[in-house]
Amino acid sequence: MTVGVLALQGDFREHATVLRSLGSDVVLVRRPEELAGVNGLVIPGGESSVMDKLTRMFGLAEPLRAAVAAGLPVYGTCAGLIMLADTVLDGINGQQSIGGLDISVRRNAFGSQTASFETDLDVPVLGGPPVHAVFIRAPVVESVGPNATALATVADGRCVAVEQGNLIGTSFHPEITGEHRFHEYFLQKVRSAGFRS
Numbered sequence: 001m002t003v004g005v006l007a008l009q010g011d012f013r014e015h016a017t018v019l020r021s022l023g024s025d026v027v028l029v030r031r032p033e034e035l036a037g038v039n040g041l042v043i044p045g046g047e048s049s050v051m052d053k054l055t056r057m058f059g060l061a062e063p064l065r066a067a068v069a070a071g072l073p074v075y076g077t078c079a080g081l082i083m084l085a086d087t088v089l090d091g092i093n094g095q096q097s098i099g100g101l102d103i104s105v106r107r108n109a110f111g112s113q114t115a116s117f118e119t120d121l122d123v124p125v126l127g128g129p130p131v132h133a134v135f136i137r138a139p140v141v142e143s144v145g146p147n148a149t150a151l152a153t154v155a156d157g158r159c160v161a162v163e164q165g166n167l168i169g170t171s172f173h174p175e176i177t178g179e180h181r182f183h184e185y186f187l188q189k190v191r192s193a194g195f196r197s
């Protein structure tokens, strides 16, 4: 199984390390040709406005939209979640998203870098103990449309993890805490989708 990691910006190396440790072959995706043959894709954390700009500059935005529409399994963390949201409520500089998740997100919803925090979250779909989640200038899912499903909320009830078909998004960063269950859950989707771009 080959999983692409969008590698234009952000913490793509951390995702690649987790995916390799779980037995996947990893391709760093910077150009449309590198999407060919991947069975799934991870969009890392970083800065979504920059990632959006680079994705368009490198000619990846349309191929990514087409792949998502065709059923490519994609897991986005933080900025990656923003990239997968159909609606970004407060994008800057004409920010666009790839879309696919029937949600609206608000960027930096918990405050600035200094307001970053860690907490434990119940994620019923993963089973087992709570997920230790790190939020870094994290977005919140402000509304979940009828096609998407909330997977986890923080203590005040705000949604921070969603799925829809072959797409998963989390406001937080399992790739930096040694928490592999989200990646495993994603890889199950990759296996059962049998998608090849």
Ligand code: GLN
Pocket (backbone or CB within 6 Å): 044, 045, 046, 047, 048, 049, 077, 078, 079, 080, 082, 107, 108, 136, 137, 138, 139
């Ligand atoms: N605040 C960032 C953005 O808007 C996301 C931060 C992150 O990915 N850790 O893209």
